[in-house]
Amino acid sequence: MRVLTSLLALQLLATPSFAYSPSYAPFEVSCPKDANFVRDASSVSESEAEWLDIRHNVTDGALAVFLNRADFQDFNTQDFIDSLNRSINIGLTFSGGGYRAMLNGAGQIAALDDRTEGANDHGLGGLLQASTYLVGLSGGNWLSGTLALNNWTSIQSILGDDTIWNLENSIVNPGGDNMNLTAARWQEIGIALNQKAAAGFDTSITDIWGRALSYQFFGTQNNGSVGLSFSDIREYVSFQNGEMPFPISVSLGRVPGSDLISLNSTVFEFNPFELGSWDPSLYAFTDLLYVGSEVSNGEPVTDICIQGYDNGGLVLGTSSNVFNVIPLNGSGIPEEFVAALLGGLEQDDDYALFSPNPFYDTDFASTRSIVQSETLYLFDGGFDGQNVPFAPLLQPERDVDVIFAFDNSDNTEDAFPDGSTLGATYDRQFYRQGNGTSFPYVPSSDSILAHGLNEKPLFLGCDASNLTGLASIPPLVVYIPNIAYTAWSNTSTLQLSYSNEERDALIQNGFEAATRYNLTIDSNWPTCVACAIIRREQERNGWEQPTECEECFQEYCWDGIQYNGTEEVLSRSLNYTSQSNLTDYSSTKTEASGTATATDGSTSSTSSVSTNGVPILTPSLMALAIPFVAVIPLLSLSMT
Ligand SMILES: *[C@@H]1O[C@H](CO)[C@@H](O)[C@H](O)[C@H]1NC(C)=O
Ligand SMILES: *[C@@H]1O[C@H](CO)[C@@H](O)[C@H](O)[C@H]1NC(C)=O
Ligand SMILES: *[C@@H]1O[C@H](CO)[C@@H](O)[C@H](O)[C@H]1NC(C)=O
Ligand SMILES: *[C@@H]1O[C@H](CO)[C@@H](O)[C@H](O)[C@H]1NC(C)=O
Ligand SMILES: *[C@@H]1O[C@H](CO)[C@@H](O)[C@H](O)[C@H]1NC(C)=O
Ligand SMILES: *[C@@H]1O[C@H](CO)[C@@H](O)[C@H](O)[C@H]1NC(C)=O
Ligand SMILES: *[C@@H]1O[C@H](CO)[C@@H](O)[C@H](O)[C@H]1NC(C)=O
Ligand SMILES: *[C@@H]1O[C@H](CO)[C@@H](O)[C@H](O)[C@H]1NC(C)=O
Ligand SMILES: *[C@@H]1O[C@H](CO)[C@@H](O)[C@H](O)[C@H]1NC(C)=O
Ligand SMILES: *[C@@H]1O[C@H](CO)[C@@H](O)[C@H](O)[C@H]1NC(C)=O
Ligand SMILES: *[C@@H]1O[C@H](CO)[C@@H](O)[C@H](O)[C@H]1NC(C)=O
Ligand SMILES: CC(=O)N[C@H]1CO[C@H](CO)[C@@H](O)[C@@H]1O
Numbered sequence: 131m132r133v134l135t136s137l138l139a140l141q142l143l144a145t146p147s148f149a150y151s152p153s154y155a156p157f158e159v160s161c162p163k164d165a166n167f168v169r170d171a172s173s174v175s176e177s178e179a180e181w182l183d184i185r186h187n188v189t190d191g192a193l194a195v196f197l198n199r200a201d202f203q204d205f206n207t208q209d210f211i212d213s214l215n216r217s218i219n220i221g222l223t224f225s226g227g228g229y230r231a232m233l234n235g236a237g238q239i240a241a242l243d244d245r246t247e248g249a250n251d252h253g254l255g256g257l258l259q260a261s262t263y264l265v266g267l268s269g270g271n272w273l274s275g276t277l278a279l280n281n282w283t284s285i286q287s288i289l290g291d292d293t294i295w296n297l298e299n300s301i302v303n304p305g306g307d308n309m310n311l312t313a314a315r316w317q318e319i320g321i322a323l324n325q326k327a328a329a330g331f332d333t334s335i336t337d338i339w340g341r342a343l344s345y346q347f348f349g350t351q352n353n354g355s356v357g358l359s360f361s362d363i364r365e366y367v368s369f370q371n372g373e374m375p376f377p378i379s380v381s382l383g384r385v386p387g388s389d390l391i392s393l394n395s396t397v398f399e400f401n402p403f404e405l406g407s408w409d410p411s412l413y414a415f416t417d418l419l420y421v422g423s424e425v426s427n428g429e430p431v432t433d434i435c436i437q438g439y440d441n442g443g444l445v446l447g448t449s450s451n452v453f454n455v456i457p458l459n460g461s462g463i464p465e466e467f468v469a470a471l472l473g474g475l476e477q478d479d480d481y482a483l484f485s486p487n488p489f490y491d492t493d494f495a496s497t498r499s500i501v502q503s504e505t506l507y508l509f510d511g512g513f514d515g516q517n518v519p520f521a522p523l524l525q526p527e528r529d530v531d532v533i534f535a536f537d538n539s540d541n542t543e544d545a546f547p548d549g550s551t552l553g554a555t556y557d558r559q560f561y562r563q564g565n566g567t568s569f570p571y572v573p574s575s576d577s578i579l580a581h582g583l584n585e586k587p588l589f590l591g592c593d594a595s596n597l598t599g600l601a602s603i604p605p606l607v608v609y610i611p612n613i614a615y616t617a618w619s620n621t622s623t624l625q626l627s628y629s630n631e632e633r634d635a636l637i638q639n640g641f642e643a644a645t646r647y648n649l650t651i652d653s654n655w656p657t658c659v660a661c662a663i664i665r666r667e668q669e670r671n672g673w674e675q676p677t678e679c680e681e682c683f684q685e686y687c688w689d690g691i692q693y694n695g696t697e698e699v700l701s702r703s704l705n706y707t708s709q710s711n712l713t714d715y716s717s718t719k720t721e722a723s724g725t726a727t728a729t730d731g732s733t734s735s736t737s738s739v740s741t742n743g744v745p746i747l748t749p750s751l752m753a754l755a756i757p758f759v760a761v762i763p764l765l766s767l768s769m770t
Contacts, residue, residue, distance in 0.1 A: 151357030151438045154322035154341070155329040156422045161435040167417040168428025170494040174527050175415060177403040178376065185262060185372035186217035192244075192259035193218055193663070199256075200660035205676035210664065218667060220261040221523035221533045221605065222375065225551065226268025226450065226512035228623040229297060231538035233633055234612050235266075235273040237640020238536045240285040246641075247286065252648040253641065254656055260663075263530065264375040265399075267511035267519040268450040269538070269623075271379045275446045276347045278377035278402075279358060282368035289634065293349040297633055300626040301342050315345065318353050331422070331439070332505070336482035340447025348442065358442040361419045363402040376401060380519035381449045383407070383500055384481050384509040391513040393558045396500060397521040398508060400445050405488065408525050409563045410496040416488040426491045439484070448482035449511045481507040496562075512539075515554035523605065524555075524567040530605045531666045536644070538612045538619075541575065543701045545620040547611045548575040549584060559601065568600035570607055577693040579700050584611040586646065587655075589662055592687035594669045606665050608686075614712055615642040658682035 151157060169175070174182075190211065197207040222242070224235040240246040242257035249255030266274035276294065277283055288294045298306070305311030319341045323333050341354060348355035363369050363377065383396035396411045406415030416428065422439025424431045485505035492501050500506070511519055517539045523530045541548040552572040559569050570591025578584050590607040597603050612619050617635035621628075628636070642648055646655045661679035668675060675683075693699065 151359070153325050153438075154337075154356050154441060155325040156331060156436045156439040157329075158434050159437050161420075161423070161430040161433055165420070165430055165435070166428040167420050167423070167425060167430075167488065168414050168492050169416075171406065171408045171413045171415055172527075175403050178401070181369075181372065181376070181403075182217075182262070184370075185376065188372045189220070189260045189262055190217055192256055193220075196254075196256040196260050196656075197660050197664065200657040200676075200678070202657075202660075202676040202678055205674075205678075207660075210668075210673075213671075214667060216529075217262070218260075218532075218663060219263070219528065219530045220257070220663060221263040221265065221528075221530045222258070222261050222536070223265040223519055223523060223533060224267070224270025224273055224536045225518040225538050225547070226270055226510070227517070227538045227540055228269045228450075229272075229625060229628060230540070230545075230612075230619070230621045230623060230636070231269030232272045232276075233628070233636035234538040234619050234640040234643065235270050235536055236285045236288075237637040237642070238610065238644040239273065239277075240637065241641045241644035242534075243284055243286075245284040245286055248648075249641075252650075253645045254659055257534070257659065258375070261375045261534075263378060263523060263528065265378045265380060265519050265522050266449070267380040267517065270519070270536070271449040271511070272343070272347060272446055274377050275360075275379060275442065278363055278369075278374060279348060279355075279360070279442045281366045282374040285637065289637070293351075295346060295633065296630075297346065297626075297628040298630065301346060302626070304342075304345065315342075322353065322356055332483050332485045334481065334483045336447045337444060339450075340441065340443035340445070340482075342443075343447055343450075344443030347446065355442065357438065359419075359438055360400055360440045360442050360445040361402060362442070364419075369402065378519075378522045379445055379449050380511040380521065381482070381508045382511055382513055383412070384507045385499065391509065393514050393516070393554060394561060394563050395514045396563070397511075397514075397516075397519075399522045400440070400448075401522075405440070405484075408521065408527075408565065408567075410565050411563060412489060412492075412500050413494040413496070413565075414489055414492050421484060421488050422486070423488070424486045425488060428488075428492060444482065448508050481509045484508060515551065516558065517551040518555070520555045520569065520607075521567070524559075524569060526566060526602055532606045532608065532663050534608045534610060536610050540620065540623055542579070545622065546614075546702075547584060549573065549578040549588075549609065549611070550575040552590070552607075552609065564601070566601050568597070568602050568604040570597060570600075570604050571688075571690065573688055573691075574693055576699050577691070580693045580697040581691070583688070585613065586651075587611075587686060588688055589683065589686040590688055592665070592683050594666065603666070606662050608659070608662050610644055612640075613643045615639055615647050616712070618712065619643070652685070654678070654682065658686055662686075 194207065194211050200207065225231050239258060241249055241253040242255070244250055244255040244259055246253065246255065264274050280294065303312050304315045319338060322341050323337055326333050326337065345354035348358055368374055379400040381398050382391060383398060384391060396407050396409045398405065398407050400418065403418060404415040405418050405421055406412065418440050419437055420435050422436035483505055487503055487506040489501050489506065490504060495501050518535045518537050520533065520535065522528070523533050537547040537549065537551060539547040539551060541550055553574060556569045556572045558564050559567050572590055573583055588609040590609060591597055591604055592606060594603045614620065617639040619636050619639045646652045649655055657678050661676065661682045
């Protein structure tokens with residue numbers, strides 16, 4: 131029998147003017163009249179469409195400012211903007227890769243943000259303000275989720291704030307030397323889980339993980355913003371005024387008891403209005419606010435509905451629950467709390483449970499497995515090999531012109547990206563799950579490594595005329611990989627603690643990776659970015675390409691040449707020394723492996739000094755006093 135808590139006490143936060151749940155437990159509300167929460171995926175939601183009108187009003191203005199920086203000689207950007215009968219849609223997407231992806235991504239997004247010092251002068255300031263969509267997965271989703279759920283804060287503000295992204299102590303041992311604080315934290319988390327369970331809802335390890343993350347991302351006040359929901363974003367004035375791009379969090383459907391995750395897995399998205407999938411295996415969206423209500427074919431089965439199930443930490447945890455495989459036993463968490471936390475949970479309950487399934491018995495799917503299950507099982511978004519989440523931006527209904535894809539994956543031996551995520555998304559368009567989406571031709575990861583294509587940004591799908599063999603003309607893709615300039619930004623996915631210095635160094639390096647080293651390698655970079663943004667619209671209207679853009683395309687577009695089987699493919703990602711003044715990574719790595727020790731769950735990174743006196747950081751090998759031996763084989767399957 132389901133026992134539900136009632137919404138007796140509504141607590142008002144100091145600043146927000148909306149009701150904020152005081153508890154982790156989902157709560158009862160009356161169902162809206164004649165409610166049906168589910169719709170098919172043949173369009174964007176009405177709410178999204180209405181919101182886009184507001185956002186476009188902002189992006190149109192911001193885009194004009196950004197394009198004016200390009201200062202084209204024979205192309206009038208104002209005429210261009212004025213003659214458009216639609217708004218240009220720019221999508222940003224950030225890969226998984228734990229804190230490495232979050233921090234590199236933070237620097238990359240800061241480089242696009244006109245609120246960042248220096249971004250307008252030696253970066254791409256204003257591009258973020260001109261963007262319509264912001265997609266993240268796993269670590270990239272921690273980034274986008276932290277910004278959105280903190281009322282569209284900026285990286286600059288986070289760095290000046292002691293309470294968000296304080297990673298000096300690892301998530302499992304938040305008190306560091308203060309074991310009392312660690313114990314109190316886990317006790318609080320235990321209370322939260324018990325509240326949800328007492329209200330009659332199943333919990334999984336992802337609930338624990340999401341709660342723990344919340345203290346790092348939303349601050350420690352209100353028990354780590356225990357009642358903050360993803361759908362609360364709707365209530366933020368910053369969202370309502372269209373000041374932020376549309377935040378989307380990606381995860382995967384998973385069949386329980388199965389390790390089978392492939393390109394045919396269902397890609398889910400959470401956005402402020404909805405949860406659902408464009409894939410034919412579901413082809414439906416549901417109102418996120420009412421997830422947790424008992425429904426059949428979208429209709430509530432009683433008059434009582436549920437809200438507060440879509441907890442912000444749970445959504446971010448769902449996208450990143452690969453970390454669930456970290457064993458809690460022996461992790462430094464006091465024994466009694468491990469027992470209390472796990473309760474009846476099995477350690478291999480490592481997916482996120484959404485139960486009851488909001489899609490139970492819906493009609494739109496081409497296959498039945500998801501809609502027949504009473505529970506919806508979701509898993510880390512990167513496990514299908516698409517570690518940069520493109521899917522929400524490839525839907526023709528969203529009509530995206532250009533995608534800026536930030537890849538902080540750890541594919542190579544030394545944990546840099548090799549672009550294999552591009553190949554995965556390219557392949558998926560030809561499966562049934564692709565369902566009319568398209569993605570430009572891509573170089574293989576061997577080509578990327580052999581031809582050094584991950585040493586600078588890469589444009590894909592530069593000529594629409596070359597893409598007519600695909601289902602439709604895809605957006606132009608600007609691929610921006612993690613590149614080391616002033617910090618060894620290839621830290622381990624398993625590194626769970628960062629000193630503030632190391633954190634800030636990764637963020638600075640991310641800024642540099644997105645800006646061609648603060649425009650010192652190519653002062654023309656903002657112009658080239660402008661060329662990529664206007665490309666599809668310019669092609670559609672048959673306008674001449676600005677002459678400046680021809681040069682840019684020569685420099686950044688993929689030439690279409692694949693690896694021919696005879697050239698050298700480096701297992702290391704980059705020829706660092708040709709790019710930066712960091713000393714060779716392999717030498718620092720050897721040095722580091724002898725000295726890094728993990729004792730207390732705090733950081734174990736070692737630092738050394740490069741030849742030019744700039745301190746450089748070497749990745750800590752194991753930041754945790756956790757027996758990882760059993761974990762590593764599983765993690766190495768994915769790049770998340
Ligand atoms: C969020 O930020 C906006 C400014 O962008 C501010 O007006 C508002 O009060 C803040 N809080 C909420 C809950 O929207
Ligand atoms: C918040 O934490 C305190 C202990 O630190 C606990 O007494 C309280 O019940 C918690 N509240 C919620 C809503 O989790
Ligand atoms: C568009 O923005 C302008 C100010 O930049 C504002 O005056 C106007 O009301 C906005 N229109 C809509 C539909 O939001
Ligand atoms: C928008 O402009 C294009 C060409 O500039 C034209 O083909 C299209 O019909 C226009 N659409 C609308 C809705 O006016
Ligand atoms: C690049 O610009 C960022 C942001 O202004 C700044 O923090 C960083 O120090 C710059 N890097 C170098 C090498 O000057
Ligand atoms: C931790 O709690 C114990 C028992 O309540 C107390 O004696 C001790 O002083 C506390 N330690 C710290 C560092 O607060
Ligand atoms: C996905 O499904 C298609 C059938 O639509 C099948 O041909 C293909 O092998 C599957 N791919 C994977 C990676 O399982
Ligand atoms: C685009 O098409 C032209 C002509 O068909 C061809 O020469 C060129 O190599 C193609 N470019 C790419 C990047 O595939
Ligand atoms: C492969 O490419 C390399 C570099 O472009 C070239 O030197 C080599 O001759 C090519 N080999 C074949 C078999 O085409
Ligand atoms: C790295 O780059 C330097 C300078 O551009 C070049 O001399 C060297 O051969 C490159 N090394 C490798 C392994 O590609
Ligand atoms: C590396 O250092 C040299 C000499 O100090 C400097 O001229 C060059 O610009 C630096 N390269 C980069 C990518 O910072
Ligand atoms: C373009 C395309 O193929 N769309 C299909 C996507 O999947 C749904 C559900 O199976 C179909 O109804 C669409 O026709």
